[in-house]
């Protein structure tokens with residue numbers, strides 16, 4: 001079995017199984033967690049309104065911190081969008097999903113994908129360096145923070161290299177790309193990357209909590 | 218008085234091939250082998266002097282496609298004459314003799330040319346049961362060992378001899394193996410392909426005849442000059458690939474316009490062979506030019522590397538059923554662990570509450 005056969009076959013299969021089982025395990029854990037009952041009376045009604053507002057309001061930087069965090073915020077936004085554009089709108093990736101679910105959709109031109117991937121990878125590198133060099137960021141970062149960025153970065157770099165036929169032979173690069181995707185799948189449910197699914201619900205919960213105490217969200 | 222066997226140049230003349238054509242052939246062979254043009258006269262000289270070197274062709278678990286490919290030509294070409302000009306002392310399909318006479322011819326060739334003859338093998342060798350494939354009562358593996366012992370070099374022709382090929386594919390019912398798993402003490406050159414390109418075969422032979430050694434090989438034992446680049450890098454449909462223009466089916470507009478066949482499962486990007494350059498049938502065409510994706514037939518395990526029509530970017534083992542099972546397992550695991558966790562949480566809270574109550578009771582009694 002060649003490296004590519006392994007990557008396309010058992011590696012992706014097992015990684016996907018661990019990803020799905022891990023994700024449901026995490027979701028189940030959060031759902032089943034016993035929560036303390038609020039002991040005070042709600043200051044406001046329509047709690048859902050607070051949750052809903054928080055879900056959207058946090059998509060833009062808070063006015064108080066705007067000057068200090070705009071760059072980070074913008075970079076974060078761009079690379080997240082870039083990542084999903086590359087993941088979901090690249091012809092070859094759509095082909096992958098079609099093979100799995102039988103569904104396909106129109107792709108963006110390869111040049112657009114190439115630019116999106118390059119910008120995304122560049123921003124991630126920049127943010128990684130920033131995290132490692134800024135004293136405050138450094139102090140609040142642990143292994144998970146660095147590893148998660150690297151694990152997201154690897155599929156982008158190997159994907160770019162295999163698309164452009166750079167570095168190693170195409171089949172080796174493609175195998176490394178698929179293996180890096182497998183690593184991302186295995187890492188995601190058990191790391192901070194799990195925010196992919198928890199972010200919006202936790203914003204909602206936070207919004208509800210703030211709202212019932214009368215805090216503006 | 219006995220005459221020495223005719224040299225290659227005698228035989229070419231006898232076939233009405235001019236010296237000019239022969240020299241042109243040598244120049245082409247030199248360029249195919251990526252040798253400097255100055256080497257062409259040396260090849261010519263060496264080939265002309267050749268006195269029909271002995272070649273023993275062993276056919277094991279094979280379909281005779283390789284023999285067909287190499288020997289079939291509408292008009293006798295110089296390549297095929299080169300092939301004829303070796304002394305093919307043993308070949309099941311081609312030799313006139315049969316039965317004991319055929320085996321005797323092989324034994325005689327081996328004795329007369331000990332240490333100097335070339336062994337060409339097509340087909341894989343079954344190790345599962347010695348009776349699966351035999352010749353004159355001898356198992357393939359015994360024949361190979363015995364014949365290879367006195368060989369100067371071995372040429373594994375076709376993917377079956379080189380890497381096991383189709384008989385080696387899962388579940389490999391005969392326990393087939395390639396030549397290189399049995400013979401380890403002789404120079405072996407692999408010329409994979411199902412079948413291999415005739416010009417590659419004759420050029421490797423010409424190289425051996427002219428220089429007495431095999432050409433430079435890669436890590437899979439293939440001549441680098443022919444297998445150094447993948448099909449994709451030399452494919453004339455590559456611009457369509459770069460532009461993201463793909464045929465979606467065999468008869469859509471894209472297919473008619475000659476767009477890239479990646480989506481139809483083309484294995485060109487991972488297949489190392491010279492098809493896109495040398496082509497087939499006298500340079501007429503090659504599979505991709507004929508509208509069919511490359512199957513990757515010259516690569517090891519090509520038969521087991523997923524469907525021929527599945528794009529390279531798709532997973533081979535993963536499917537939606539596996540994912541659905543994983544969802545079920547994940548949900549079931551989460552429910553069990555969640556309920557257990559909740560119980561533990563409850564027990565913990567109750568114990569804490571009890572401790573607090575005990576403490577306050579004790580304080581009151583004090």
Ligand code: SF4
Pocket residue numbers: 448449450452453454455456458476477478479483484485486505511
């Ligand atoms: S047809 Fe195959 S080899 Fe040719 S460019 Fe497309 S993928 Fe590559």
